[in-house]
Amino acid sequence: MARPMLAAVVVLFLAVVAGQALPGCTSTEPAAETTEAGERALVLVSIDGYRWDYLDRAGVEQPTLRFLAEGVRAERLVPVFPTKTFPNHYSLVTGLHPSQHGIVANTMRDPERLVDGEPARFSLSDREAITDGRWWGGEPIWVTAQRQGLTAATVFWPGSEAEIAGVRPTHWLPYDGDLAYADRVDQALEWLDEGSDLVTLYFEAVDTAGHRHGPDADETNAAIEQVDAALARLVDGLRQRGRLETTDLVVVSDHGMAAVSPDRVVLLDDALDLDAVDVDWGEPVGVWPEEGQDPAALAEAISALPHLTAYPKADVPERLHYSDNARIPPVVVLAEEGWTASSRAYVERYPDRPSGGTHGYDNRDASMHGVFLARGPSFRSGHTTGPIQTVDVYGIVAEALGLDAAPNEGDAEAAARVLR
Numbered sequence: 001m002a003r004p005m006l007a008a009v010v011v012l013f014l015a016v017v018a019g020q021a022l023p024g025c026t027s028t029e030p031a032a033e034t035t036e037a038g039e040r041a042l043v044l045v046s047i048d049g050y051r052w053d054y055l056d057r058a059g060v061e062q063p064t065l066r067f068l069a070e071g072v073r074a075e076r077l078v079p080v081f082p083t084k085t086f087p088n089h090y091s092l093v094t095g096l097h098p099s100q101h102g103i104v105a106n107t108m109r110d111p112e113r114l115v116d117g118e119p120a121r122f123s124l125s126d127r128e129a130i131t132d133g134r135w136w137g138g139e140p141i142w143v144t145a146q147r148q149g150l151t152a153a154t155v156f157w158p159g160s161e162a163e164i165a166g167v168r169p170t171h172w173l174p175y176d177g178d179l180a181y182a183d184r185v186d187q188a189l190e191w192l193d194e195g196s197d198l199v200t201l202y203f204e205a206v207d208t209a210g211h212r213h214g215p216d217a218d219e220t221n222a223a224i225e226q227v228d229a230a231l232a233r234l235v236d237g238l239r240q241r242g243r244l245e246t247t248d249l250v251v252v253s254d255h256g257m258a259a260v261s262p263d264r265v266v267l268l269d270d271a272l273d274l275d276a277v278d279v280d281w282g283e284p285v286g287v288w289p290e291e292g293q294d295p296a297a298l299a300e301a302i303s304a305l306p307h308l309t310a311y312p313k314a315d316v317p318e319r320l321h322y323s324d325n326a327r328i329p330p331v332v333v334l335a336e337e338g339w340t341a342s343s344r345a346y347v348e349r350y351p352d353r354p355s356g357g358t359h360g361y362d363n364r365d366a367s368m369h370g371v372f373l374a375r376g377p378s379f380r381s382g383h384t385t386g387p388i389q390t391v392d393v394y395g396i397v398a399e400a401l402g403l404d405a406a407p408n409e410g411d412a413e414a415a416a417r418v419l420r
C-alpha cells in the first residue's frame with residue numbers, strides 16, 4: 001500500500017475509534033457490543049429523600065459521596081412541587097414540571113379518562129398503572145438517548161417500566177425494593193460492560209428511614225452510610241475496569257425530609273363536612289368537591305384553619321406550576337412544613353401518628369431541598385455552584401451525553417454552570 005494511502009486509512013481508523021469514544025457519536029446497536037475501557041458513559045444515581053444538608057453531617061461516614069462532591073457540588077437541588085418521589089423523579093429525567101409531564105402526584109386520578117365510569121387511578125404500588133405509558137408525558141432522557149443512537153439501562157427509575165413515546169430503555173427491571181444494593185450496582189456495571197451509555201440507579205433506604213424515624217435519627221444516618229457503601233462498590237467497579245476517569249457520575253435526590261409529630265396536626269373536619277367531599281390524603285392534600293360545591297369557598301374555609309393554606313387549583317401560586325392539568329385536584333391544600341392535615345376519625349384511631357418524617361411540602365421550604373453532585377470527564381472539578389432546579393437536570397445530562405435535548409422547562413444556562 002502506498003504511504004499516503006496507508007496514512008489516510010490510519011487517520012480514518014483513528015477518527016472512527018475517537019468517534020466511538022464520544023458518547024454523542026456512538027451509534028450503539030442495542031446490546032451488540034461490549035465496552036472497551038476508555039469509552040464514555042454516564043451513571044445517574046438517585047438517593048431518595050437525601051436532604052441537601054445530609055452531606056455535611058458530622059459523624060456520618062460517607063466518603064464516596066464526599067469524593068463525588070469533589071467534582072461539582074450544587075449548594076442544593078430545588079425540587080418541583082409536590083415534593084414527592086414520582087413527580088420529582090420524572091421531572092429530573094424530562095426537565096418538565098408535573099403539570100406538563102402528567103405525574104402530578106404519587107397517587108392520582110385522571111378525570112379525563114374513565115375506567116368503568118370512574119376516573120382512571122394511578123398509584124406507585126399499582127404495576128398496571130406504572131407500566132401504562134398513557135400516564136407518562138414528555139420525553140425522558142432514556143428515550144432521548146435511544147432515539148439518538150445511544151443505549152440506556154435503568155436499575156429502577158419511575159417511568160422506566162412503561163413504554164413512553166413508543167420507547168423503553170434497552171435494559172430495565174420491574175421495581176423491587178428488596179433487591180440488594182450490591183446487586184443493583186453489579187447490574188449497572190454489567191450493563192455498562194455491555195455497552196450502555198446511560199445507566200440509572202435508585203436507592204430508597206434514606207427516604208424509608210427518614211419516614212420511619214425522622215431526618216435526624218441514627219437510623220437515617222445508618223441508611224446514608226448504606227447507600228454510600230453501594231456507591232463505593234460502583235466507584236471501585238469502574239476503577240477496576242479502568243473506566244472511572246471516563247464515566248460521569250451524577251448523584252441527585254428527589255426531595256428532602258421534615259420531622260412531623262402528632263402535636264402538629266390540623267383537623268379538616270373543623271372547616272368542612274368530610275363526608276361531602278372526596279379527599280386525597282397526604283402532602284399536599286387534594287380535595288375533590290361533589291357536584292355543585294364551590295372550590296373557592298372550600299379553599300377559603302380550609303385556609304381559615306391555622307397552618308394550612310388552600311387554593312382552588314387555578315389560584316395556586318405560579319411559582320409552584322401546579323394549575324394546568326386535569327389530574328391536579330380542584331382544591332390543593334398546603335400545610336406548613338412539619339404540620340399535617342388530618343381528620344378526627346383518623347387521629348382517634350391512630351393517636352400516635354404522624355411520627356418520623358415526611359415530604360411533599362412547598363418546594364420553597366429548605367427541608368424539602370435535595371442534592372446535586374457530579375464527577376467525571378464532562379463536569380468541572382472542585383466546583384461549587386448555587387442552587388440547581390430539578391427541571392435543569394435533564395438538560396445537563398443530555399448535554400453531558402452529547403444529545404439534543406427535547407423541549408423542556410429547565411434553564412438553558414444550567415449546563416454551562418456545571419459542565420467543562
Ligand code: AMP
Nearest residue numbers: 084085086106124156157158175204207
Ligand atoms: P414516597 O411515598 O414519595 O416517599 O415514595 C418512596 C417510595 O416509592 C419508595 O419507598 C418505594 O416504595 C416507591 N418507589 C420508588 N421507586 C419506585 C418505582 N420505580 N416503582 C415503584 N415504586 C417505587
Ligand code: ZN
Nearest residue numbers: 048049085254
Ligand atoms: Zn422520594
Ligand code: ZN
Nearest residue numbers: 049085207211
Ligand atoms: Zn418518601
